[in-house]
Amino acid sequence: MKFVLRFPLLKGNNNRSKQTMSSKVTILAFSTLAIFILATISCSLLNYHSLWKINEYQKVSIEFDDGMNETESMPPTPPVKKCDIFRGEWVPNPEAPYYTNTTCWEIHEHQNCMKFGRPDSEFMKWRWKPNDCELPIFNPFQFLEIMRGKSMAFVGDSIGRNHMQSMICLLSRAEWPVDVSYTDDYSFKRWKYSNYNFTMATFWSPYLVRAEDVDANGDLINVYLDEFNEKWTSQINEFDYVIINGGQWFLRPMMFYEKHKIVGCQYCALENVTHSTWHNGFKKAFRTAYKAIISLGKSKGVTILRTYAPSHFENGVWDKGGNCIRTKPFKSNEARLEGYNFELYNIQLEEFNRAKKQAIKKGLKFILLDTTQAMLLRPDGHPDKYGHRPQDNVSLANDCVHWCLPGPIDSWSDFLLEMLKIEGIRSAGSFINKIVN
Known part of the structure; x- marks a missing residue:
């Protein structure tokens, strides 16, 4: 990839020598600014032989031309190649995995498929190939350089936490984080990468809004569809990037509340309570979560929706013998x-697009991390019976919801880094155009 920035001579005094000197000064100023911006975004200042070499995936060079016609204007920012990175196929990747269950301590027992005897390993050796371009494998050094001095939060359910654990393992090739959590509750962890001043955190909020157990067993949940969950909304303004997700928990028994009154119930069969499905609750929960983020109005923050990741139960439902034994x-x-x-995916897109329009009016940025199609194609990546929680003697249902580590979920970091690079290039181009014009 090569960007050519050409700066014209400025119109001005008819005196040719003054104009030439003015042009050179202008070119020098713009040159310095352009170099600084592109170098920062491309993360090319760390441990590379060439100033403009980012890594093996792309190169950036800058050329200046003071021989342009005086009346010419600066050409538009070179367009980023259009490619839907979320539509494609899984192709073999013999170089994977990039960590193992013995090199990464952040793999929990119920995701540690190899530790508990999974006989096949091919599920770890695939990468996502978009139809019209290539998706580079996650580069931990580049990611940390882009995130230097920034912070990222994962808000949602255990699949979101699964994503963060995968990222910690991938980043371990560059640096291990320090635990800077405010609590011992693993549902609210914070990790800091000291060499990059980058903080990553997880906020447990499977319904995104305020919710509470009705009974000790958690068999029925009260979900307050119009109330913020302050466990994350009170802290989220600290973070530069917020990745939210949700889905699986809305298929459980729930009591829906709005304005402190019961408005419906799913799978509870209570007298004098209107039966309601998850559809309306799911829609309103996301709407309230977005409302919380937009109302905070952090101008430099970026909200990322990581779309629903389908489960793959076959031969029965999750608690009736369902399994996921495929290997490809x-x-x-x-x-x-x-x-x-x-339906879950479609509702997410509708509410995301609705919120994005509101966010744009306030100068906020919303980005879509669309993992749904890619993960629909990975029935082979779940723990099934090879994921054990600490209670090994307890009979547990097969897990076809979470993802083995290492495994397919590592590709989410491939997606995320590519999105950050594309957005960075667009932002730099827009900024330069504003200054020049």
């Missing part, structure tokens, strides 16, 4: 997003 990905023509998976 589907091809894109072998699986279709349908049923409740499609």
Whole structure:
């Protein structure tokens, strides 16, 4: 990838020598600014032989031309190649995995598939290939350089936490983080990468809004659809990037509240309570979560929706013998997003697009991390019976919801880094155009 920035001579006094000197000064000023911006975004100042070499994936060079016609104007920012990185196929990647269950301490027992005897390993050796371009494998050094001095929060359920654990393992090739949590509760962890002043945190909020157990067993949940969950909304303004997710928990028994009154119930069969499905609750929960973020109005913050990741139970539901024993990905023509998976995904997109329009008016940035199609094609990546929680003697259902580590979920960091690079290039181009024009 090569960006060519050409700066014209400025119109001005008819005196040619003055104009030439003015042009050189202007070119020098713009040159310095352009170099600083592109170098920062491309993370090319750390441990590289060439100033403009980012890594093996791309190179950036800058050329200046003071021989342009005086009346010419600066050309528009070179467009970022259009490619839907979220549509494609899984292809073999013999170089994977990039960490193991013995080199990363952040793999929890119920995701440690190899530790508990999974006989196959091919599920770890695939990468996502978009239809119209390449998706580079996650580079931990580049990611940390982009995140230097910044912070990122994962808000949602255990799949979001699964994502953060995967990222910690991938980043371990560059640096291990220090635990800077405010609590011993693993649902609210904070990790700091000291050499980069980068903080990463997780906030447990499976419904995104305020919710509480009705009974000690958690068999029924009160979900307050119009109330912020202050466990994360009170702290989220500290973070530069917020990745939110949700889905699986809305398929459970729930009591829905609005304005402190019961408005419906799912799977509870209570007298004098209107039966309600998860659809409306799911929609309103996301709407309230976005409202919380927009109302805080952090101008430099970026909100990222990581879309729903389908489960893959076959031969029964999760508590009735369902399993996920496949050992290879589907091809894109072998699986279709349908049923409740499609409904969850579609509602997420509708509410995201609705919130994005509101956010733009306030100068906020919303980005879509669309993992749904890619993960629909990975029935082979779940723990199934090879994920054990600490209570090994307890009979547990097969896990076809979470993801083995290492495994397919590592690709989410590939997506995320590519998105950050693209957004950085766009932001730099926009900034330069504003200054020049």
